[in-house]
Amino acid sequence: MTAPLVTILDDEPQIRAMLADALTDAGFRTASFARATEFEAALRHTTPDVCLVDLGLPDKDGLALVHRLALESGAAIIIISGRAQVQDRVTGLELGADDYIIKPFDPAEVVARIRARLRTPKSPEIDSATAHFNGWTAFFDRYILVSDQGEESTFSHAEGEVLRLFLEAPKRLISRQQMQERLGGAAAESFDRAMDVRISRLRTKLGEDPKNPRLIKTIYGAGYIFLGDVTWE
Amino acid sequence: MTAPLVTILDDEPQIRAMLADALTDAGFRTASFARATEFEAALRHTTPDVCLVDLGLPDKDGLALVHRLALESGAAIIIISGRAQVQDRVTGLELGADDYIIKPFDPAEVVARIRARLRTPKSPEIDSATAHFNGWTAFFDRYILVSDQGEESTFSHAEGEVLRLFLEAPKRLISRQQMQERLGGAAAESFDRAMDVRISRLRTKLGEDPKNPRLIKTIYGAGYIFLGDVTWE
DNA sequence: TCCCAAATTTAACGAATTGTAACAGGCGAC
DNA sequence: GTCGCCTGTTACAATTCGTTAAATTTGGGA
DSSP states (O other), rough: OOOOOOEEEEEEEHHHHHHHHHHHHHTTTEEEEESSHHHHHHHHOOOOOOEEEEEEOSSEEEEEEHHHHHHOSSSSEEEEOOOOHHHHHHHHHTTOSEEEESSSHHHHHHHHHHHHEEEEESSOOOOOOOETTTTTTETTTTTTETTTOOOOEEEOOOHHHHHHHHHHHHHHHHHHHHHHHOOOOOGGGGTHHHHHHHHHHHHHTTTTTSSOOEEEEEEEEEEEEOOOOOOOO | OOOEEEEEOOOOOHHHHHHHHHHHHHEEEEEEESSSHHHHHHTTTOOSSEEEEOOOSSSSSSHHHHHHHHHOOOOEEEEEOOOOOOOOHHHHHTTSSSSSEEESSOOHOOOOHHHHHHOOOOBBOOOOEEEEEEEEEEETTTEEETTTTTTEEEOOOHHHHHHHHHHTTTTTOHHHHHHHHHOGGGTTTOOTTHHHHHHHHHHHTTTTTSSSSSSSEEETEEEEEEEEEEEEO
């Protein structure tokens, strides 16, 4: 479970340093850039979790960059800007930014706002095909589940749908409703026990003790919670 | 697809009106409340998508309400407050708020921030806290109770609610009323003995001697008091 | 001190919810 | 076609948790 990566894009060296300091202290990994072009180059081989973007960039229109990021990256985008007009904030947020912080700012607030964004993962790597969790690795492209002891088993498409749903929102309550909605196929129409059966089968495959499941908990009357520590790859 | 529902909780009528206006114009459904108790009552039969909460409430601690909302509701929570200190903002966000807007505000920005929150739907986050008390450790995320001797038992969601209530206010009298109000679910509506039964079951699980409970004392005619030494982790 | 009404405990019950074994239809491989 | 796997359906078992009601406790007054 590596620390979330926060990128800092600002042309003022002091601000970069201040943010990098505060974020490192808060336990994040950081990467700083002075120019949009450098930043965009870096994006080709890294996938940040949060992007701090200053709008007053020398080499590029910051808002355009924000818009592109919002569409193409799964990262949360936080604008940090000296422009204090309401209209600026509104358009920034409208273009896809998740938050808008006005200079001058307090680093503690930036950290708090970053944490708030990370609590609700934006779009968990939809394309990723492998996930690690609590002694297991799931390869969604090959429908294979491998334990750290090397035991290998397969899972079906229906089981994979449920597993993916859980792995994309670990430690969150997922209601039956949400499941029905988000699981494609016949399950969406059948209002009966198909859901439960899928989960039951998945639990068996994960070697859960039926009396005392550790990974997939049931909350009577509310839904399910997946309690693994998930890392997508 | 009905319009998202935004609740407004603020004791100033003008602010409620201004927000309701702007939000209706923006295409949202709204519901306004002047007091936390009214709001909480409404929550039992509606599920808002976004909750705007003013911290300066006359009848209740706003931050505590925010925390509870963050844990139990899937709604995005936006604090609107006159308190402009950085520390206020940080604690607000830390307690689970998704955004923090300072009065005076521009309704257009509120709308933009609401839209930003609605772009990434969220589900309730489970509280992964653990508490130690008198030879026991309660893991609320896993619904497990471990004694210092290593014995492990599970508790249900309903039992956990009661236990959490006690552990959050040790050595303080908790009236039945307060319990009813703060415990969600059907217990809130039932005016009967459901509460007592929950406590009775919890006592059993904690191995209390019915004749002489050491941890959960009954104060005849007044309520209950939890006498453990609690450390949260 | 004794008695009684109110408050509290808890065993037992049952409605609703959830788990899962067993069955059956669908579909591809051979 | 036959076999085997996937997956929804069914039926029944198990669990959760509020309700009921009987038993017990409490505290004030006779």
